[in-house]
Each structure stands twice: as C-alpha cells, then as structure tokens.
Amino acid sequence: MSLIVQKYGGSSVSNAAAIKRVAKRVAATQQQGHDVVVVVSAMGDTTDELLDLAGAITHEPSQRELDILLTAGERISMSLLAMAVANYGVQAQSFTGQQAGVITDAVYGRAQIIDVVPHRIRKALDAGNVAIVAGFQGVDPIANDVTTLGRGGSDTTAVAIAAGLGADVCEIYTDVDGVYTADPRIVPTAKKIERATYEEMLELAACGAKILALRSVEYGRRYGVPIHVRSSFSQSPGTYVSLSTQEDSVEAPIISGVAHDRSEAKITIVDVPDVPGTAADIFAAVAEVSANIDMIVQNVSAARPGLTDISFTLPEGDGKRTLSALRRIQGDVGFASFQYDDQIGKVSLVGAGMKSHPGVSARFFAALRDAGINVEMISTSEIRISVAVRADQLDDAVRAIHTAFDLDSHDGEATVYAGTGR
C-alpha cells in the first residue's frame, strides 16, 4: 500500500459531471488499497468570476479580503468532490488549507508555504477516509487569516502536502498527458518526456513550459517528492519528475526539451558611462519597482570609448513601471536614452545531460544559423541554453532546435527518447 497525493486542476472539476468522473478515479485508487489525498482547484472559471465580482465593487480591493473571497472557490469544489467520492462508496472528508495545516507567510495573494502540519489529514487517512484538500490556500498563523498562494498554487499545495505526509508520489492531473519536448502546437512531432530531473523541469518551467508551476517543482526538489504529471482522461503514464532520470545514467537522455516564452520584452539602455557602479545603480532602480529581470547583456563598443550598451529582458507586465524607474535615474546615471522592444521571443534548450556532453552549444547555434535566425541575446546555465530572437521567428527557432537534437518522434518508435552520445 502506498500513499498517493493527487491534484486535479479547475478544468478537471468544471461541472458536476466532471467532478463525478474525478471522484470515480479517486475512489478506484483508494479501492486498489492506497491511501489517497486529493488536492483540488476551484471549479472551471470560478476564480476569474470571483475576481470579476471584486472588480465590480472596487478597483483597489484589500488583498486580505481578496484572499478570503478567492478561497471560496476551492471550498465549493472540495466539498462537492467529497460528496461525489462518498457516492462511490468510499468515505471522504474535505479540508480547507487551514484545516490541512498548510502554514504560510502573511503575503496575501502570493503567500509562500512555510510548513505543512497535516495532523488532521493523517487522522482522516487512518480512519479510512480519502482526504480532500483545498488547493491554492493556506493560513497565516500569526493573524489566523487565510492566504492564497498565487497562480499555480494548487500544484504547490499538492507537492507540499505530499512532502509533509512523506507520500510515495504526487500525481498532478491535467488535460494533457505529460510534459512534451516542445509545445505540440508549434512542433507536431514533439514527444512526451517520460522522465526528467527536478532541475530540468525547473528550467523548462522557468523558460515558459506551463504544465507544472515552477514553485511546486522547487518544493518537490527540496523535499525529494516524486512528481508524476499525467492526464485525468487516460490511465497511461505521463511525465515522471524525480532526483535522477534513471538508475542507469548512461542511458539518460542529454536533452529533455525545448521551451519557449513570448511574454518577455527587451529594454536597451544606450550609451551608459562605462565606470564602476553604473550597472548597480540601474539594476537597483529596476529592483525597487519589483521587475523580474531575466537575461542581461552588456557590450563595450570599440567605436564609442568609455560608453557601453546594456540590454535586459523582463516580463511585458513589468515594462511600464521599469521604464518610469529608468526615466527617474537617467540624469543621475547619465545614459543617453533607452528603447523598449516587446517583439522578442525566448527559446531555451534544457537537458541535465548537456553539462557532461560537449558540442551541445555548437549544434544549437548551428541549427539557428541554418534556419536563418538571428540571435539577439544569450544566457546559459549548466543545463540550459536560452536565446532571444525576433518574435516572428520564434516558432521556426523552436522547430529547428527540436529537429537538430533529434527530439522529433518517429512512427512506430517504442522508446520515446534516448541519449545519442552527442
């Protein structure tokens, strides 16, 4: 008997019929002899509807009240799911984040889980119940107020509960059957990734793959929780995320996939005085407005001695207030001007194997060159290469790299991917 945590998103519980289908799966898992904890999101568009209601009342809602409001959504889905599971002859009890012992800090709207104290969940399981837990929410124990974890919060709840209970696996159910080597809408020959390390999944999530929330992967890595991303519409296995991809590391794949992101913009600051401390001044001003800087490039120009250009990327949503910040410091720092460009895209190649395999970079840039794609910025980690390109060339870039690293699936091929020794 193992202890399984299952997480179902809003689209899996969008109406009564969908809730019953999920309940059937949950009940069947328990009847196979497992202890089952289910983490559930709000039904369908409930969260957006509640946000609309708040928007009809005020444009500046109190964050505390907004969090109380939004947690109503999971309260509804969790109790309905508990009723539905009971209808299949399996005892079930639902628990709010607070009742489940999900302890967070006091940052309303994007609280971080500090600890999970799942006494009630354990007790419910020991009494033969399926425990149903509201995702996305916790409690700030100082004020005794409810908090929400922000977008993707239910994934994090599930992994945190799994860690707190020492679960054997945390299954994240979604409407696709796993994480793919690239977005199948761009690369129809993309393959499902069968196994990935936390690091690979972190890089994929950070670079734009939207299946699994970044913070849930971080939590899984910290506590060593195996995560299984799979479809709620089938029984076939999805993508398994764990410490190492396979026992036999010789067989481990070099590359796990190609991620892309259209949501960033590029700011270029022109003719910055090339003296110590100017970059620090600029990025201090940007940090003050809480902009999330991603790639940074600085080049000293031989043609203009003593001056340099600095470019960086950031989410488009952070653009406006970052430009205001730059305007404020322009006189003090003494740069000539700045430009804003939202027509860029980022493509990233991720793979734990690349750190021990030379030649990956060369193949990567050759593929882009052969496809006629100009690279504007480059950033790398041990297991990732990312570049910024023109937005209208992004899809071509994804396809070119996917093909160059032999990630395209072939008919009848049973092994989905394998190391190629490059």
Next chain:
Amino acid sequence: MSLIVQKYGGSSVSNAAAIKRVAKRVAATQQQGHDVVVVVSAMGDTTDELLDLAGAITHEPSQRELDILLTAGERISMSLLAMAVANYGVQAQSFTGQQAGVITDAVYGRAQIIDVVPHRIRKALDAGNVAIVAGFQGVDPIANDVTTLGRGGSDTTAVAIAAGLGADVCEIYTDVDGVYTADPRIVPTAKKIERATYEEMLELAACGAKILALRSVEYGRRYGVPIHVRSSFSQSPGTYVSLSTQEDSVEAPIISGVAHDRSEAKITIVDVPDVPGTAADIFAAVAEVSANIDMIVQNVSAARPGLTDISFTLPEGDGKRTLSALRRIQGDVGFASFQYDDQIGKVSLVGAGMKSHPGVSARFFAALRDAGINVEMISTSEIRISVAVRADQLDDAVRAIHTAFDLDSHDGEATVYAGTGR
C-alpha cells in the same frame, strides 16, 4: 458613541450594486461615530444554487460536507462587502463565523450557538475597523469543523454577536419596514408594530410571522439584546423588540398582532383505546421521527365509551414520515385508523397585555363566529390564542380578528396603536 450590530439578508446584497448600497449605509453609520459590526448573509440565491450543485452530485450528501459547501456563500458576500465599505473611506475587515468566535455544537445543518468569543471582532473595532461577519455559520471547536445554523441563521448570528459584544442594539435589515399587525397582503390596513416584547415576537414568529427568525428572538430574550427590525431601503424606524414595550405600562397595547400559518397539516387518530399510556406511545413514536407537533386535541366521545380521538398539527414536511411511524405502531396501540388533512390554516392572536385583560378570548371567538368561520382546534398560551380553521377561510379569519381588536390603521392617525382597555 454606541456599538451597533447590523444584519443584512441575501436580498440586500444580491449583486455588486446592492452591496455598494449596503456599504454606503454601513460607512455612514460608522462615520456618525458608532462602532459597527455587520453580519451578512450569502448573496441572493447563492445558497440555493450551491444546494442545486450538491443535488447534481448526490441525493444524500454528507452533512459535514454540505455545511462546508454552504459557508462559501457568506465568504463571498462578506469579503465583497468589506471591499465596498473600504471604498467609502472606512476601514473594514471580514471574519468567518470561526474567526468571529461563533462556537456551536456539532449538529451540522442546524447547529446551535453555544458561545460567542468575539476577541478578534473587539480588536478590529478598537483598531477603527468596521467588522463584517459571515452569518449562518460557526465552528464546532471539538472537531474544528465549520457548521451552519439552518434557515434564519444569520439573524441568530447577529443577535448572538450583539450579546457577546454587549451591543446597544442589533438592527435586522430586511426588505419591509418592520413587523406588521398582520400580513399586509391579507390585511391591507395592517399597521407596523412599533414596539413589542420578546415574548410577543416569539409568539408571532412561532405562529408564522416570517420577518424575524424564532431562534434569534429567543437568543435576544435570553441575553436582553434590543432588536430593531427595519428596512434597508429607508431611514425610518421599524419594529423595536425589547424586554418591555414601554416604561409607562398603562399605555402599553394589549394586542401586538395577528399571525397566520398555512404550512401545517392535521393528523387525526380515530378510536384510540382510552387507557393510560396510549397517548404517550403515540407521541413517542412521532418524536422518534423528529416531527414537530404543534397543537394537540383529545376528546372523549360519549357515544363510544372507552375510545377517544386524538388530533394534532405538524409541519406538512413532517407528514409523510409521521404517517409511516403511526402505521408501524397501529397494531400495538390498537387504534382504528388515522386521517391526514393538509387543508387547514392556523391563525393566532398575540399580545403581552392579554394576560391582564379579561374578555380577549370572548371577543376573539365572537369575531370568528360573526364571520361564519368554524374552529377545529384551539391552543393557548398566556399571551396567545391560536385556532386551526379550514385553509380557504384563513384569510377571512385573519381579517375578522384584526378588525375586532381595532388593529386596522386609520388615515391621519399618528399613534399607530394604543391600549384600549378591553
């Protein structure tokens, strides 16, 4: 400065515009220098919609889960109202029943309030906030589970919170401007009752007046909380419920009003052996199925020595299972048959003054006789006379009694009602 508890029902907060209107009134009350606690019901039909959702999942929902589900409704309305009040420049914080310290027993669906421990509310008030509290809900502190108080529960929450805080008044806002001497749809000349005692209001509520929930009046009486029933659409005073109607009791009215109830049915058990213990056997069986018996009449018939008929009234909803219970004991108790009659109506005359004024009964029955109405059952308390009549004569009975006790309003009359010395 006084401490005012205000309760707004679902129809007062049915949409964003209605919530803003309530918020304006709340903010104005606080800006007049009062401490304000607001108890709020779920928006409009939210509770019924949640019940429908549960009905689409299962016909036998767990009561625990149903309570968790239903409490989502007030969570939504209370947080939206807090946002709306803040929009008028007044600090506001919302609290669930649990956060507000509403402690109940563990009877899901119709929990009783055991205690109110309003530390957080007091603290929020002291910090200059309007405190907004979810009605209809509390917490069972043993299991640490949420409970609901049943129909009319928000009225009870409001009065209980007012008692716990020692509030100066508990204002119950509704869509009519007070409690009337009779239902104005039946008696167009009915007058608003300006003042009533708890006892009178209890009898009126128990006899079918639907403005104020019975349990909230009981709670108010026990803790001496003045209750003011008034309209959320006007500033004029409504009906004030307190310990005594007026200081000068000579001026106090004898009669407060005429209530009616169409929701009861009558069961008559025919030819019951007239020996000790049969009535006890019958009502034990009825109690076992939790039927709420109201009036009981037993008559020994001279024509059938040793046999008697027993009739009683009960809510129509309790009829089916009561008949089943009677069928089960028929052989043991040895009665001949039983009849079910849902074509009855109950009319009640209520007034604290009647206990010290003789002649009220005589005038009551004379009025019914003059209107040609046959009385089927009678029950009385110190301050009430109730009779069961044919359902199709109920409206006539209400009007006849209302007129006989001079309750009809007259044009230009400033004093709404006064003692007449009858």
